[in-house]
Amino acid sequence: MPYKRLGWKKKILLACLLCILPFMLSSPHSMTAKMLQDSANGAKILILNYHKVDNMNISLSVLPKDFDAQMAYLKENGYHTISPGELYASLTEGTELPDKPVLITFDDGYADNYIYAYPILQKYDFKGTIFVITSFMGTQKNYLTWEQAREMEAHGISIESHTVTHKSLTELSDDQLRAELVNSKKTIEEKLNKQVEFLAYPTGTYNLHIAQIVKEAGYKGAFTIKYGNVDKASNMYALERVPVFHTENTFKSFLERIQYVPIFERLGWIKS
Ligand SMILES: [Zn+2]
Numbered sequence: 001m002p003y004k005r006l007g008w009k010k011k012i013l014l015a016c017l018l019c020i021l022p023f024m025l026s027s028p029h030s031m032t033a034k035m036l037q038d039s040a041n042g043a044k045i046l047i048l049n050y051h052k053v054d055n056m057n058i059s060l061s062v063l064p065k066d067f068d069a070q071m072a073y074l075k076e077n078g079y080h081t082i083s084p085g086e087l088y089a090s091l092t093e094g095t096e097l098p099d100k101p102v103l104i105t106f107d108d109g110y111a112d113n114y115i116y117a118y119p120i121l122q123k124y125d126f127k128g129t130i131f132v133i134t135s136f137m138g139t140q141k142n143y144l145t146w147e148q149a150r151e152m153e154a155h156g157i158s159i160e161s162h163t164v165t166h167k168s169l170t171e172l173s174d175d176q177l178r179a180e181l182v183n184s185k186k187t188i189e190e191k192l193n194k195q196v197e198f199l200a201y202p203t204g205t206y207n208l209h210i211a212q213i214v215k216e217a218g219y220k221g222a223f224t225i226k227y228g229n230v231d232k233a234s235n236m237y238a239l240e241r242v243p244v245f246h247t248e249n250t251f252k253s254f255l256e257r258i259q260y261v262p263i264f265e266r267l268g269w270i271k272s
Contacts (some may be wrong), residue, residue: 009241043092045087046079046258047103049241053111053120059245071124074102081127082197083158087239088220090200091232099158102126105223105241106202107162109137114148118157128152131162132208132225134184137191142225146191153192160198161185161219163174168207177210198222211237 019109051206052061069204080098087103089095104121105120109132121128130152136143149159163180164187172180185196197220201210204225214222214237221236228240233250247253 004081007034008080017106031163033062041231041233042090043097043101043230045082045090045097045103045237046240047087047105047223047230048258049243050106050117051108052110053106053114054110054115057246058068059247062244062246062250064120065253066246068123069116069251070244070254071120071126073251074126075124081121083127084221085158086158087230088197091234091236092229105200108166109144109149111135111142111148114144114152118152118155121157122155127156127158129158129160131160131167131198132188133162133202134187135164136166139251147205150192153194158198159188159192159194159196160200161188161196161266162200163202166202168203168205169201169210170207172238174213178217179212181214181219185218202212203223203259203264206238211235 020046037052050062050212052058053064053067054061055063064075077100079100079102082097082101082103086095086097086102087101090101104126106117106128109130113130117128130144130149132144132149137149138145138147153159161181164184165180167180169177171182181199184237188194188196197218199214199219199222201222204222206214206222211222219237221239223239223241225243226238226240227242229242230239234240242257244254244257
């Protein structure tokens, strides 16, 4: 039937149909594409990022009792802690991880990690990873000693690099940058007799050029403070983490943070 002979109701219906047609065609298609992409990228991996675990009333310091409650929650809810090496093997070689994998990381290497966090991790039979500033080790008050680091390394805690001096890497020359990366790695390897393969960027700052030099220095991966979960689409030299802070209600904030990440990603969080 020619268009001009259609009644006005049919014309409106036809116009509406033409308007929604692209959505009818594209939505299921893009949803399917997104679902396929999600399954291709594998499971989401939670990486928690702490700094201090101490009885201080500052946002970077989680109270020991709150840290204990968070670890109890992870244990009771079927999370399994992994090492950075296990994360790397899973992302690059597809080796299987336990159900609900979580990597528990600490930046800076404060002595309270040994005094408070380490006994709690042991209580739950959990692994952890501490990124240390090598020039502070055993020289600065409130920082770990090599002796403490050695003991933890022997009991499920991976000691990795947070550079020599904790300078923001974007402000260094290439030579200074290489020295920070190579010397911290070498020092930990000599002191603890282990391979150091992972880095956490001081203050979280990095760019593609820095990531390339990190790779050339012999690191297999590097952690940022970019908020999100890790999966196969993640860049090994720009791994996302979920920071945990001391707040008015630390446990509620913790739950929101570990549960909100997948929601961010469902809304189209784009990895960079
Ligand atoms: Zn730091």
